[in-house]
Amino acid sequence: MKRKFNGKRQAAKMVLGVAWYEPEQWERLLDISTDRDELEATHAEWERNAVHSMKSLSRGGVWLEKVSVDLEELVQWCLSRNLPVDGKSRAAFASEKLRQGSEEHKLG
Incomplete structure (x- = not known):
């Protein structure tokens, strides 16, 4: 089945997960992060x-997409991969959580 071209091109969108923290988590995040500074x-x-x-x-x-981060889950995730809790790991964690949520949404 052919699609009719309407002259408009849909721009491919990149989806990024953004680690999102609650105010009451902030001190704990600072405590566990190797890049606290x-x-x-x-x-x-x-x-x-x-x-x-x-x-x-x-x-x-x-x-x-904002990805709510459970800090204890983040710590365990980093430990299981032998990674420091830093910006790179927090970003990777958020991306993985977003991907998992997307896969669960497709299955559900």
């Missing part, structure tokens, strides 16, 4: 920067 001092500052970055990326055609 690279993180904002407060949750409010981090959230402001995260929202700004998300808006900027969205304007560039990237589709972003």
Whole structure:
């Protein structure tokens, strides 16, 4: 079956998971992170920067999804892979959680 071309091209969208933390988690996140010095001092500052970055990326055609992070699950995930709890690992964890959620959604 052929699709009729309507003259408009759909832009491929990249979907990125963004690790999202609750205010009450912030001190614990700082405690467990090896890159603590690279993180904002407060949750409010981090959230402001995260929202700004998300808006900027969205304007560039990237589709972003917030991924709620359970910090103890993150710690276990990193330990099981012998990884430090740092920005790279937090991003990989969020991506994996997003992918798992997407796969579960397809199956359900």
